[in-house]
Amino acid sequence: MMQKKICMLGSYAVGKTSLVAQYVHGIFSEEYLTTIGVKIDKKSVEIEGERIDLLLWDLNGQDRFQDVSMSYLRGSAGYLLVADGTRKNTVEAALLLNERAQEALGQVPFLLLINKNDLADEWEVDHRVVDDLRARGWTVLITSAKTGTRVDEAFHTLAQRLVTS
Amino acid sequence: MTAPVIPASLFPSLDVMLLEGAADGSFTLLGEAPAWVRRLWPEAPAQRRGLHPERTFLFLEHFLPLARTVWANGQDASVTSEMWTEVDETGREWLLEARALQLAGRSLLLLKFPTVAPENLREVLQQSRELNLEHYRLRKEIDRREVLLHCLVHDLSTPLASIKGSLRLLIEDEMVRPGGDPLVQIGLRQIEKLREMVREMLTGFTGQARPARRLTAQTAPDLAAAIRELTTGLTPTATLKNVRFQVEADPSEARAWPVVGESTRLERVLFNLFENALRYAPAGTDVLVRLVDEGRTIRLSIEDAGEGVPEGEVERLFRKFAQGSGQKGQVGLGLYFCRITIEGWGGTIGYAPSALGGACFWFRLPKPQPED
Numbered sequence: 001m002m003q004k005k006i007c008m009l010g011s012y013a014v015g016k017t018s019l020v021a022q023y024v025h026g027i028f029s030e031e032y033l034t035t036i037g038v039k040i041d042k043k044s045v046e047i048e049g050e051r052i053d054l055l056l057w058d059l060n061g062q063d064r065f066q067d068v069s070m071s072y073l074r075g076s077a078g079y080l081l082v083a084d085g086t087r088k089n090t091v092e093a094a095l096l097l098n099e100r101a102q103e104a105l106g107q108v109p110f111l112l113l114i115n116k117n118d119l120a121d122e123w124e125v126d127h128r129v130v131d132d133l134r135a136r137g138w139t140v141l142i143t144s145a146k147t148g149t150r151v152d153e154a155f156h157t158l159a160q161r162l163v164t165s
Numbered sequence: 166m167t168a169p170v171i172p173a174s175l176f177p178s179l180d181v182m183l184l185e186g187a188a189d190g191s192f193t194l195l196g197e198a199p200a201w202v203r204r205l206w207p208e209a210p211a212q213r214r215g216l217h218p219e220r221t222f223l224f225l226e227h228f229l230p231l232a233r234t235v236w237a238n239g240q241d242a243s244v245t246s247e248m249w250t251e252v253d254e255t256g257r258e259w260l261l262e263a264r265a266l267q268l269a270g271r272s273l274l275l276l277k278f279p280t281v282a283p284e285n286l287r288e289v290l291q292q293s294r295e296l297n298l299e300h301y302r303l304r305k306e307i308d309r310r311e312v313l314l315h316c317l318v319h320d321l322s323t324p325l326a327s328i329k330g331s332l333r334l335l336i337e338d339e340m341v342r343p344g345g346d347p348l349v350q351i352g353l354r355q356i357e358k359l360r361e362m363v364r365e366m367l368t369g370f371t372g373q374a375r376p377a378r379r380l381t382a383q384t385a386p387d388l389a390a391a392i393r394e395l396t397t398g399l400t401p402t403a404t405l406k407n408v409r410f411q412v413e414a415d416p417s418e419a420r421a422w423p424v425v426g427e428s429t430r431l432e433r434v435l436f437n438l439f440e441n442a443l444r445y446a447p448a449g450t451d452v453l454v455r456l457v458d459e460g461r462t463i464r465l466s467i468e469d470a471g472e473g474v475p476e477g478e479v480e481r482l483f484r485k486f487a488q489g490s491g492q493k494g495q496v497g498l499g500l501y502f503c504r505i506t507i508e509g510w511g512g513t514i515g516y517a518p519s520a521l522g523g524a525c526f527w528f529r530l531p532k533p534q535p536e537d
Contacts, residue, residue, distance in 0.1 A: 012294050032298075034291045036260055036283065037248030040223040055223060063294065069247055074227065087301060095401030122305075128444055129402070136405055 001044075003053045004162045005075050006155075009068065009101060010082035011093040012061030015115040018145035019082065020058050023155050028146050035060045038072055045156065047163045054159060062093060070104040077162045078109040080154065085114045085142065086122040091129060109161035113154050117144040173197050179277070182209075184218065186236060186272035192216040201278075204253040218276065224249040225263060232265030236272035243267070248279050260287075304429070308502065314366070315505055322363045329356045385423035385533040386431050388463060389414060392454060395435050399443060407448040410439075414456040422456055424463050424530040426510045434506050437499035438467050438526050445471030445523060453521060462512075464529045471523035474516060482516055503528070 008016040017035050021027050024041045039058045044051055057076070062068045073079070081098055083090040094112060101110070112133065114125055130140050139157065143150045176183045177199040184192040191214070198210040206221045219225035228246040235244045243266035251259045260283035264275040279286075332353050335341050341349055396403075396410040403410060414422070424431070442452045450470040457464045474482060483504040507514045512530040519525035 013298055032291075032295070034287065034294055035250065036287055036290065037250060037262075038224060039250040039252070039258075042223065061294075063297070072227070072247065089398075092398055092401060095405070099401065124305075126444075132402075132406060 001051055001053055002163075003055055004077040004159065005055045005057060006158060006162075007057045007059055007073055007076045007079040007101075008082060009059060009079050009094070009097045010061060011084070011087075011090040012063045014061065014082045014084040014087075014090050015145045016061065016080075016082045017058050019080075019113065019115065019143065019151055019154070020056050022145045022148055022151045024056065026148075028148075030146075043155075045159055047156075047159050050163070052159060052163065054155065056155075062097065068097065068100075070100055073101060073104045076105055076108065078158050078165075079105075080158060081110060081112045083112065083114050083125070085116050085125045086119050088124040088126070088129075091125055109158060109165050111139045111141060111154055111158050113141050113143045115143045115145055117142045117149055118146045182276040184216065184274040184276070186232075186274060190217075192218060192274060195273075201259060202276075204255075204257070205251050205259060218274070222249075222251060222261070222276070224261075228263050228265075232263070232272075232274060235265050236267050239267055240270075241266070241268065248283075308433070312502055312505070315501075318363055318366050322360065325356055325360050325363065329353060329360070332356070381533055383423075386426050386428040388422040388424050388431070388465060388530070389456060390421070391428065391432055391435055392456075392465075395432065395439055396454075399439060403443060403452075406443065406446070408443060408446045409451050410454060411451045412454045412456075422458070422463055423533050424510075425512070425533055426506075426530060430506050434503045434528070437503050438528075441499065441526070442467050442469040442471075442524070445469055447471060450521070453519075459529070462529045462531050464527060466525055466527040468519035468521050468525040469523040470519070470521040473518050473523045479516055483514060500526075 008020060010016050012034060013032055017033070017039065018028055020039075020041050021029070024043045035058060037060055041056045041058065043054045043056065045054060046052075057072060059068055059072055079101055081094040081101075083094040091114070098110070098112075114130065116122075130142075133140050141150045141154050141157075143154055145151060173196040175196065177197045180199045180201060182198055182202050183195040185195055186192055194209060194213045194216060202209055206218070209216055209218075209221075219229055224246070231244055231246075235242045243264060246263040248260055248262050251261060253259065260279055261276060262279045264277065266273050266275070332349050336346065336349055392412060396412065399410070439452070439454075446452050446469040453466075453468040455466045455468075457466075483500050504514050507528045507530065510530060512528055514526075514528040517525045517527070
């Protein structure tokens with residue numbers, strides 16, 4: 001069976017672990033528990049009639065206390081950049097991580113997920129930023145790990161690109 | 166003299182699982198397995214030979230290629246992996262790391278807890294991040310409340326001034342019925358009381374925006390440093406938009422540009438103005454940032470080559486609490502926040518059309534007074 005490694009990249013507390021938990025186990029916890037190092041989950045999916053094992057590498061979030069080791073990215077077929085829609089500085093952080101990921105991996109498929117869509121009252125990310133990124137060919141999805149909004153779609157879209165790229 | 170025999174229980178007592186690699190890529194368990202292995206890989210202690218730890222600990226698929234180069238290359242060489250987390254059947258998380266070493270011609274793999282106590286590491290990280298999140302949330306909430314309060318106070322003062330003017334006109338134009346004048350005077354006195362309350366609220370508000378302590382050139386925020394940090398942070402967005410920040414300082418030599426203010430608020434003011442310029446600057450153009458030392462004050466201007474602000478909207482730019490339809494968050498409060506903050510520090514802020522064809526937002530802030 002084909003295996004594809006996918007890395008989750010983003011600032012701390014943007015919801016990377018929650019997105020994986022929602023996608024793989026269909027669960028969500030309000031409790032924030034910081035990830036140390038990396039946590040790996042596996043999910044089998046069927047893409048265009050073929051079964052694929054997705055290895056989801058949930059990397060620790062980046063902040064001034066903990067950097068993201070780019071060595072974790074080795075062998076990654078694609079990645080999901082994750083930002084928190086209620087903290088606009090996490091979009092900038094995602095853009096910086098994207099530059100580092102491209103240096104490490106070259107051009108591989110990726111998506112930007114702006115998470116926490118359920119917190120509409122606290123939303124900070126300007127829709128024009130999203131429009132700008134989309135105009136440049138980025139796929140940007142507004143997700144919610146809590147409600148599951150567009151979570152399956154995000155992983156499925158990336159998986160499809162991994163198969164066809 | 167014979168070498169002492171190392172008991173098989175040594176490694177498990179250190180919580181280390183010791184494996185030896187074979188030529189076919191499998192591993193053999195040496196000695197006994199520590200207790201944690203029974204929670205995460207219960208088959209291993211019984212099977213002992215022909216083990217493939219990478220099938221249970223997926224992280225090792227990433228580490229073993231590196232380990233094999235160590236085993237192939239050097240006597241007494243070793244390499245340690247990054248940390249990773251495993252979850253057992255009960256949901257408990259286990260933080261692990263691997264160490265590969267070549268010892269006396271044997272390829273050894275140690276699976277163990279990290280050298281740094283994971284509980285301590287997690288606790289420090291968790292607490293620092295929770296504090297950061299809470300600080301961010303509180304800062305946002307305070308800003309929102311301050312702006313709303315200021316709007317409310319302004320909204321109160323305008324009708325009060327109007328009522329006061331109307332009552333005065335009634336008296337001056339002798340439109341009050343005989344005997345009614347004392348009643349109008351009571352009304353005027355009550356309005357004056359209300360206006361005094363409004364003034365006190367405004368004073369309290371601007372007092373909050375003022376730096377809490379006396380600033381010196383050493384303790385005041387450095388405007389140039391704040392700009393450098395901000396432009397660096399916005400570089401990815403600028404690159405995506407194909408827009409470049411050009412910072413001009415007069416004089417141009419590297420030096421500090423201290424101003425009266427508070428660094429966190431100053432950063433928010435700058436962020437609002439720079440993000441605004443970046444948003445409207447067309448691709449392939451520059452955003453020009455200019456710092457001018459005016460003696461007692463410093464003037465900062467940010468110019469873009471966008472469409473600028475229509476003449477009819479200029480007057481309302483910094484005054485009104487405006488939020489566009491369909492927009493979330495604090496959109497529309499940015500320039501208002503800039504004005505009340507800059508004015509709170511004794512500065513001024515304004516707009517003018519730019520020679521680049523777009524908008525030029527500027528502010529002027531006093532420099533800190535020399536130390537006594």
